[in-house]
Amino acid sequence: MKLEIGNFYVKDITFGKELKFDNGVLTINKEEALAFIKEDERITEADLYIAKPGDKIRMCPVKEAVEPRVRLDGRGLFPGYEGELVRAGEGTLHAMKNCSVLVVGRHWGGFQDGVIDMSGEGQKYTYFGGLNNIVLVADTNEEFEKREQQKKNDALRHAAHRLAEFVGKCVKDLKPEDTESYELEPAIKRDPKTEKLPSVVFVMQPQTQMEDMGYNTLAYGWDMNHMLPTYMNPNEVLDGAIVSGSFMPVAAKWSTYDYQNCPAIKALYREHGKTINFLGIIMSNLNVALDQKERSAIYVAQIANSLGADGAVVAEEGYGNPDADYVGCIVALEDAGVKTVGLSDECTGRDGMSQPLVTLDEKCDALVSCGDVSDLLVLPAMETVLGELEALGRDGMAGGWAGDEILGPSVREDGSIIMENNSMFCGDQVLGWSTKTMKAF
Amino acid sequence: MKKAILYINQFFGQIGGEDKADFAPVIREGKVGPAMEFAKNLQADITYTIICGDNFMGSNTDEAVKTILDGLEGKDFDLFLAGPAFQAGRYGVACGTICKAVKEKFNVPVLTSMNVENPGVEMFKSNMLIMEGANIASHMRKDVAAMVKVANKILSGEQVGPATEEGYFPTGRRKEVWLEDKTTAADRMINMLVAKLNGEPFVTELPIPKPDRVPIAPAIKDLKHAKIALVTTGGIVPVDNPDKIQSASATRWGRYDISHTMRLESGVYKTIHAGFDPAAANDDPNVITPVDALQELLKEGYYGSLHPYFYSTVGTGTTQAEAARMANEIVPYLKEDNVDGIIMVST
Incomplete structure (x- = not known):
């Protein structure tokens, strides 16, 4: 199963007469793009902006991020979600690097939505502060969830994926600057040198804890709350089989962009044949009831054993309740004789004194920690706000509040904000970008 | 120049040994005993040295604390130091007790030093910075130097770094840190994974405290x-x-x-x-x-x-x-x- 990704490095984005990519400059015909977005009748209002590193721009409430791409075989980027349900992970695609499509609510935010700053102290807190972003700011007719703290954001998330596909088309017939190639031989047919190396599986626990459908992470369009852990090829993840959901405090979120570019998968590929024998992915999930959590852990450990894994990496999307799934899965793997490393963030509270994960176990002896969702951030006003900053305090966003006796409101009159890292869009970068860690003071 | 006040026991205060452990607290103007060692590099003038017998502090805690707090009233100081107390249990507890009281009353930063075996560490490490010190007083210079290094950061308003880097006992606080070398989580994961698989040493970023479990007693038969x-x-x-x-x-x-x-x-x-x-x-x-x-x-x-x-x-x-x-x-x-x-x- 071989996937080739041809890269086009976006250095600048501008609006112009026609959609094109030339010499590092992406030009978008705004009207044409907006007309395409508005083909979805649920979109009632839409505008397009450009946000580049260094711009004095704050975005809020940000709902999703997607890398613009095109499949050379004409297939949809997200099979089963947008486009025909076919297998992902093979063939050739072209990707626009250092560039993402962001979708921001024109007015309404929620628990799962976040903040991105393109300059100042806040810029480094999200990966997207360092990218050239095409920003769709839109509203929808989804009246039923306008005032809900938990939003499916269905129309806007679809819009982001569709726009990424729309933009990506301009590099279909161009020659990429470089090409990445990902090929994982069948697990039982590897060269003797690789066979001798310790074998490793990557266990992914995407957020799937909403019992109601429409909020959870999707695998080929299927709500992953309704699945048991299964074996996947990493190329499927890199090639759009997994689409991010809309449920959890957003600092711990893995956007679709994060799946498309997953640094942990790329690092495991890099080491494959050198220090490890990368067997592939055990795609798990996160659950609500204890027996569901335990069942998933049993499946993961069983698959790891059946594949003959010596080691595993477990990554958790979320914090709090799903820490039980995360720790439970690591313990199940260790009990099954699989040496395991964990990837997550922590929640130690504003004073840093709280237990970092809701459940702890001594068997979790190798954990990588990517940040603290409860870290308090004070960020200066920005010249431009895309979306509606009031959403941070008004709409139950995870790291914001309407008022606080000591700290005052999250959104201040001068446009500066005070919030928990909890509301930084995909801030803890648990899939591998994070250059943050946690230390004892 | 900023001002600091130092608390020491009867022994280091040159009052006497165990026979003088009932010595009631006094506040002496200027530097006594270890204060001289602190003064070498501390970016503050030690204006007073408080001396108190370890037994007096242990047996008449309320009175000792009140006497000292009353005596400090109206005195201007930017930092309160105590010890180093090494492995001396009563001295360590006394340093912790007075540091906690001074911090609460005057809202001034406090700093002390104890050996890991000193019971004062467990009692007070969540309340203040306690430098990890040596077990015996012959290491006075080293322990004082370590205290001065952190004290000078506090005095200059510089951020005091993580516990392992600065050499104090973790207070129970965990906070986010940006890695200077910008090693990504993916690379840290690979390094930890490969080390663990090969039986080589690695350092977890989230140490799990050892649970101190007591076995469940057998049921009462009769x-x-x-x-x-x-x-x-x-x-x-x-x-x-x-x-x-x-x-x-x-x-x-x-x-x-x-x-x-x-x-x-x-x-x-x-x-x-x-x-x-x-x-x-x-x-x-x-x-x-x-x-x-x-x-x-x-x-x-x-x-x-x-x-x-x-x-x-x-x-x-x-x-x-x-x-x-x-x-x-x-x-x-x-x-x-x-x-x-x-x-x-x-x-």
């Missing part, structure tokens, strides 16, 4: 002849709280005679626990310390006999180390009376 005792962390005490048990972060406990008490009457007993709404417990202390039910069951012959005292302290904010110490002080009384089972009532 309850009809068993002697039962009541112990509570719910803070039920006679209304005048004769043992002055603290309402939070307790270090004291008491035992109270119930050999002729059929039930704990409201107004005679109350709770001093600050961690829950006391209304129900004050209205009927038996809801936390069920003397009434135990006397009733005793009458029915459900169990053999009731130990004549109940034991009480407050659980809220109390460290595990303090709780274990208090338990170790209580246990001999229970063993002496051949108690077979304890009902431990928490809240």
Whole structure:
């Protein structure tokens, strides 16, 4: 199963007469793009902006991020979600690097939505502060969830994926600057040198804890709350089989962009044949009831054993309740004789004194920690706000509040904000970008 | 220049050894004993040295603390130092006690130093920065130098770094840090994974504290002849709280005679626990310390006999180390009376 990704490095984005990519400059015909977005009748209002590193721009409430791409075989980027349900992970695609499509609510935010700053102290807190972003700011007719703290954001998330596909088309017939190639031989047919190396599986626990459908992470369009852990090829993840959901405090979120570019998968590929024998992915999930959590852990450990894994990496999307799934899965793997490393963030509270994960176990002896969702951030006003900053305090966003006796409101009159890292869009970068860690003071 | 005040015991204050451990606190103008060593590189002038006997601080804590706090009133200082206390247990506890009191009253940063074996570490590490010091006083220079390094950061307003880098005992606080070398989580994961797979050393970024589990005792086979005792962390005490048990972060406990008490009457007993709404417990202390039910069951012959005292302290904010110490002080009384089972009532 071989996937080739041809890269086009976006250095600048501008609006112009026609959609094109030339010499590092992406030009978008705004009207044409907006007309395409508005083909979805649920979109009632839409505008397009450009946000580049260094711009004095704050975005809020940000709902999703997607890398613009095109499949050379004409297939949809997200099979089963947008486009025909076919297998992902093979063939050739072209990707626009250092560039993402962001979708921001024109007015309404929620628990799962976040903040991105393109300059100042806040810029480094999200990966997207360092990218050239095409920003769709839109509203929808989804009246039923306008005032809900938990939003499916269905129309806007679809819009982001569709726009990424729309933009990506301009590099279909161009020659990429470089090409990445990902090929994982069948697990039982590897060269003797690789066979001798310790074998490793990557266990992914995407957020799937909403019992109601429409909020959870999707695998080929299927709500992953309704699945048991299964074996996947990493190329499927890199090639759009997994689409991010809309449920959890957003600092711990893995956007679709994060799946498309997953640094942990790329690092495991890099080491494959050198220090490890990368067997592939055990795609798990996160659950609500204890027996569901335990069942998933049993499946993961069983698959790891059946594949003959010596080691595993477990990554958790979320914090709090799903820490039980995360720790439970690591313990199940260790009990099954699989040496395991964990990837997550922590929640130690504003004073840093709280237990970092809701459940702890001594068997979790190798954990990588990517940040603290409860870290308090004070960020200066920005010249431009895309979306509606009031959403941070008004709409139950995870790291914001309407008022606080000591700290005052999250959104201040001068446009500066005070919030928990909890509301930084995909801030803890648990899939591998994070250059943050946690230390004892 | 900024100002600092140093607390030391009778020995380092050149008053005398163990025979002078009852020495009442004095505040001396200028530098005494270790203050000279501090003065070499400290970016502050040590204006006063406080000297107090270790036993005096241990036995007359309230008086000692009050005398010192009163004496500090009106004095201008930017930093309060104590020790280093090495492995000297009473001295370490004294340094912790006075640092905590000074910090609370004057809102001035405090800093001390102790050896890992000093009981003051467990008692006070969550309240203040305690530098990890040597076990004996011959390492005075090294311990003072380590204190001065962190003290100068505090004095200049510079951020004090993580515990392992600065050399103090972790206070229990974990905070986010941006890695200077910008190693990504993916690369850290690979390094840890490969090391773990190959049996090489690695350092987890989230150390899991070792659970201090006590094995569950075997069941009492013959309850009809068993002697039962009541112990509570719910803070039920006679209304005048004769043992002055603290309402939070307790270090004291008491035992109270119930050999002729059929039930704990409201107004005679109350709770001093600050961690829950006391209304129900004050209205009927038996809801936390069920003397009434135990006397009733005793009458029915459900169990053999009731130990004549109940034991009480407050659980809220109390460290595990303090709780274990208090338990170790209580246990001999229970063993002496051949108690077979304890009902431990928490809240």
